[in-house]
Amino acid sequence: MSDEFRDQENRPDPDALLALASRSRKGRLTIFLGAAPGVGKTFAMLSRARIRQMAGTDIVVGLVETHGRAETEALVEGLEILPRKTLEYKGRSLEEFDLDAALARKPAILIVDELAHSNLGESRHPKRYQDVEELLASGIDVWTALNIQHLESLSDIVSQITGVQVREIVPDRVLKQADDVILIDLPPEELLARLREGKVYVPANAARATESFFRLGNLTALRELALRRTADRVDDEMVDFLKQNAIEGPWRTSERLLVCVGPDELSEKVVMTASHLSSGLNAPWLVVCLERADQVDEDPQRQARVDDTLRLAERLGGETRRLYGRDFVEELLKVARKEHITQIVIGAPRRSSLQRLFRRSLADELLNRLGGLGLHFVTEDKPSGRRSFDLFKRFGSRRVGLTPRQYATALLVTVAATAAGRAIIEVVALPNVSMLFLLAVLVAALREGYLTALLASVLSALAYNFFFIPPIGTLTIAAPHEVFAFIIFIVATLLAGGIASRLHKQALLSARRAAQTQTLYEVSSKLAGTLDREAIVWTAVSQLNSTIQRPVALLAPVDGQLELQSSWPPDTELGVAELTAARFAYEKGEVAGSGTGTLPNAKLQFRPLRGPSGTLAVCGYAPDAEGLDPTEEHALAAILDQVTIALDRSALTVKSVEQSARLENERFRSALLSSISHDLRTPLATITGAVTSLKEFGDRMPEESRRDLLISIEEEGERLSRFVGNLLDMTRIESGAVEPKRDWVDVGEVVLSSVERAKRLAPGIDISASVAQDLPLIRADSVLLGQVLFNLIDNACKHGGGEPVTVYAKIEGQAVAVSVTDLGKGIPEKDLDRVFEKFYRRSKKTDGRKPGTGLGLSIAKGFVEAMGGSIQVESPAVRRRGTRFTVRFAVEASANDMPVAKGRQVV
Missing domain, CATH: 3.30.565.10 (Histidine kinase-like ATPase, C-terminal domain)
Incomplete structure (x- = not known):
């Protein structure tokens, strides 16, 4: 291997260097992590603060909760404390952390206790960790404390261990992005002793805590979680150090997880389990949602459940993707091969005997066709047992009721087929009059779907039996062959109705997807043909409004300030809440506004348009109570992606033009300097030489030689004067000062x-x-x-x-x-x-x-x-x-x- 190639192989990882550079522009976050309340996180944090204060560091206490502990209150004395702000909540005055005062004070280090705390409704951010993120973005170092049970990916495990539902949670990314994590560890026995001595809670609360949360087994399990998470954190820091310094270290075998989710209730647990596996293996994970390419699920609740599951996976650090196809196993295996997946995580819900008999599950198919990959099954929490009428319960969990219109359609087609059949029989004896009822079932299926066709087939069977099978006027069947014909008739109507209903759904799905494709084509063709930013903004707003049929606004930075660029309808007004939500979405790169956890009182929901160079703009729309349906959600995301690409292309074009202008100016500047250096040096050299000759030898020179030197001085002086005059004239022309x-x-x-x-x-x-x-x-x-x-x-x-x-x-x-x-x-x-x-x-x-x-x-x-x-x-x-x-x-x-x-x- 050549030295040059070896140097390229051993160079630092660019991504690691970029991550290090991005951190250097923000404040440093130090988290004091503990397994449970009372282990001494706040005490250790304040003790360090006093040491740093004596060393001359500008350190301020933004907020500290002492919970009445005397030793903790003693450490606060002598430190600068930021006054809290008072807010009204349900008729009471409560004190909260003053974020604006902290930003105005801007100390070197700010102490903000209880990172998982939820702020009051009138606060700028709903969670305290969001306050901390804003402080870090302004360049302030922050010290804070966190218990392990408040991590979002561990909240369900803690609930199973302790039996206590954790309501205050912090995204795992906050801990991953921390610059320093200091583990404050205390053996469970010592923590229980502190609890009994009243050093954690007051005696009455301590007694209740000992009976529920503070048990030896619970504390031991929480301590293990804290130690494991801290060990993973230290390992990540070591890997980052090796990458940043191009040091060959003990690299582990890379693991990558593929997680399969769907609209079922088990998918949320599958995502949480996969997050735990990813944390334990320190492996990236990809979450895929499987959907059939030839069917559409029109149940809004199931679609909303899928969207919530994917958003949960993104919050926990997973990558999400939607897969369309008829053979789910084949699609999964394609993704696994392409993404180098090593393990697959999938939910395995309990199935009835009838379901296992007639249909193989996705898990069974994966077991049969999978090779060389690990497979994890996630089961339901309920105890297994005999599940009677499971199929009916499954259908009962969905909306299977018929609307009055569907009832009327089934009844009308049956009556029409019966009347037509009786009229035809009065004229001519027709042995295959049952075809009329088959036609009626097909019409019902095409008009209103499979359930209507099912009802029409039942009514048609009854009408056919009553009016056309001897003895007529009764529901009995006399001839045996008529019984067989009647059974065949029922089966045929059910099959025909199912096929017609599926064709109808596929036609609707094709029409819907064709409309989406046409919309995307129109948007992309309009955006591809322009580089003008205003035209891009107007096209985006008009197309989004026509697609989702809701008010739309698009904001972009102008001279560093986020301003409204265009909206539809044009009279859309943005209040203080909307502008604040838009700024939050732009600065944080997160969704904010109506329907989110950040400033939910805003009338619009704002989504950032993130390009390769950062957030380019913010798009806001007015969601209704039910939000966007899946079709509108997909169309909105696709259009915003196209707009982001167009805005990024426009920005790159502007930068390219500016760069070309700078290069042209540099070329002119170089030419000017070259010309000045030559055209000034030449006459000055001639003048200097002539003056020197006259000064040293002028009294010994002939008169003619002296005159020639003086003429040279005069000519070169005039030439120099013309050159300077030309420069001044050119400057006047370019500045527009020629009058x-x-x-x-x-x-x-x-x-x-x-x-x-x-x-x-x-x-x-x-x-x-x-x-x-x-x-x-x-x-x-x-x-x-x-x-x-x-x-x-x-x-x-x-x-x-x-x-x-x-x-x-x-x-x-x-x-x-x-x-x-x-x-x-x-x-x-x-x-x-x-x-x-x-x-x-x-x-x-x-x-x-x-x-x-x-x-x-x-x-x-x-x-x-x-x-x-x-x-x-x-x-x-x-x-x-x-x-x-x-x-x-x-x-x-x-x-x-x-x-x-x-x-x-x-x-």
């Missing part, structure tokens, strides 16, 4: 004076001028016009190869045109559009003259346009060679009443 005087100007005089000035600088070049007779005066600035003509003549002299230069002034229609023509090599056609660019220079000089700065033509164009004229270039100009620059100024109507200049000829 030409609008006076009557004799173009002929300006042409002649410019030619005379150019002749002094280029005595060896033939420069001639011709001014037409009766040339009218124009409105212009004579100084700027003279500078323009001089720059054009000077450019012709430099690039004309020593050939003659001619200047013409004449009338062209309603304009005065002045042209400057040289007979040089000319300008290539590909460069004609570039001659007026700054610092553009043509080929090297052939007349021995020094090169220019490349600003003369740019200045000429800027001055001409500032005076209201136009300038153009053509090449070749004469006999397939040379270049001609033409300047034109319109003749104002009032100029016809002014005196005109007489023609002049200069040779």
